[in-house]
Amino acid sequence: MRILIVHNILWAHYKSSVFQALQRLIDLRPDSTLMVLQIARNERSRAGLEANQADAPTYTYPYELLFDRYLEEVGLQERSSALLNRARAFRPDVLLLTGYYDPAQLLLLLWAKATGVRVVMQNESTAADHQRGGWKEQLKRWILSRCDGFFCFGSQSATYLIQLGIAPHKILLRKNSVDNTALRTAYLQARQHRSAQQHSLGIRTRNFVFVGRLIAVKNLKALLNAFADAQAQAEHAADWGLILLGDGPEKSALLEQAATRGSSDAVHFLPGRPWYQVPDVLAISDVLVLPSLSEPWGLVVNEAMACGLPVIVSNRCGCAPDLVRHGENGFVFDPDQPDELTRHLLSFMNGTVDADQLGQSALAHIAPYAPEAVAQDMLDGFIKLTT
Incomplete structure (x- = not known):
């Protein structure tokens, strides 16, 4: 053949x-x-x-x-x-x-x-x-x-x-x-230096992370609003930050929005990098968020789960029904209902969900992929x- x-x-x-x-x-x-x-x-x-x-x-x-x-x-x-x-x-x-x-x-x-x-x-x-x-x-x-x-x-x-x-x-x-093995290996290596990297970059001890291009379809304005709303309600808001990893035409507007919502000290923008360096950022993060309005699949969800991170994923992402078990390895939300995203962010910030258990479930579920x-x-x- x-x-x-x-x-x-x-x-x-x-x-x-x-x-x-x-x-x-x-x-x-x-x-x-x-x-x-x-x-x-x-x-x-x-x-x-x-x-x-x-x-x-x-x-x-x-x-x-x-x-x-x-x-x-x-x-x-x-x-x-x-x-x-x-x-x-x-x-x-x-x-x-x-x-x-x-x-x-x-x-x-x-x-x-x-x-x-x-x-x-x-x-x-x-x-x-x-x-x-x-x-x-x-x-x-x-x-x-x-x-x-x-x-x-x-x-x-x-x-x-x-x-x-x-x-x-x-x-x-x-x-x-994705290459689960290469990503997991790089993540575990970077994880050893998590605290030092967080201190060097001036970011919080716990972090949500978005990875991708900073473009309108990624729905990042809604993510910034949901994060700001969650900060205003969370018991441990000072512990949590948001990392946006990537570049794109929306960056200036997003920076301005973070400042307007009073989140500038908690929201950090990092430039895009090759895929094999993404685990370095996942290692200083705790939960991946992909809030897209449209996404044929969303390979970054594979990447995060291969590193053992729980995920919060829009139901417009093609991977959601296959990869995300709601409440088991993460959460799925409707981007037309932004309060849902705020609620899921809060569940991590207030510790009402076991992030470690969700991450272990994510790691197990991604193995067949x-x-x-x-x-x-x-x-x-x-x-x-x-x-």
């Missing part, structure tokens, strides 16, 4: 850990071969998050980087030509495409159907992450009907495909993962389609 995977950017470390795990499984099958075509090195919006240190984790799996530049700089014609030429040369039995939004990959889909190659389409979209309807949905239905199987980012992503007419048996994967488990499901799916 010859497996060809088309992927957008080499930077996507969470996929690299899965591809490496998949290659290890392929190594046990002398009749199988894997190749990953990475279209570009990175996207412009993620340029500052690239690994640039010697201690960054590396992954080994067979791949070819088609264009050593940003994805936005790769034209449709050259992308289409490169993908088609490499696919013809590799002669796959099964082809995994990144998504249905790239015309170059749709051309590859048509080539595969004409030559008898089985096609798996990856889907991370959900019905809730954008307004749906019109001719685009009809075109999407037509494209998806040409595919033989699907790898989905969780149950909400799978449900969306079923709503578009896909038979449930064609959905071969319903998980998403590891690269090895996702890779096994992928391989099982490929085998199902080609035998």
Whole structure:
């Protein structure tokens, strides 16, 4: 079995850990071969998050980087030509495409159907992450009907495909993962210096943390308001702070809002950093908060849970029904009901929930969402389609 995977950017470390795990499984099958075509090195919006240190984790799996530049700089014609030429040369039995939004990959889909190659389409979209309807949905239905199987980012992503007419048996994967082991190892190492780091940065002894871009869809203004409201009510407000880790166009407005609400001394902004350094900040934090208005999945929830942190997650995040067990490893809230978020923040600040127990439950629940488990499901799916 010859497996060809088309992927957008080499930077996507969470996929690299899965591809490496998949290659290890392929190594046990002398009749199988894997190749990953990475279209570009990175996207412009993620340029500052690239690994640039010697201690960054590396992954080994067979791949070819088609264009050593940003994805936005790769034209449709050259992308289409490169993908088609490499696919013809590799002669796959099964082809995994990144998504249905790239015309170059749709051309590859048509080539595969004409030559008898089985096609798996990856889907991370959900019905809730954008307004749906019109001719685009009809075109999407037509494209998806040409595919033989699907790898989905969780149950909400799978449900969306079923709503578009896909038979449930064609959905071969319903998980998403990060490198749990690398993240946990880095977290435990950084945790040894927690108090010293907190003192050095001038932050509180207990902290909520947000990790991501500072953009409107992340709903950070609501988070700042909820935190300020919780401070006004909490018995131990002086012990708790809020860390916003990331960069983006909303930063100035958020700084001003924190000052207006009187939270400046408790809210700390830290610049974005490569993924393998995020555990350094999780180690000085206690609870992850992801308040997004729209989020296809939310990999930062995987990252936090792999480090043993409880989570507070908006129900608009695709990962919420799969990863968060309300009251067991964290809490899910409705972003249209901001008082819910305030109440959950208060439950930690007042100690009415056992944060340590929630964190241990988070660590246990994330174990099946590891690269090895996702890779096994992928391989099982490929085998199902080609035998």
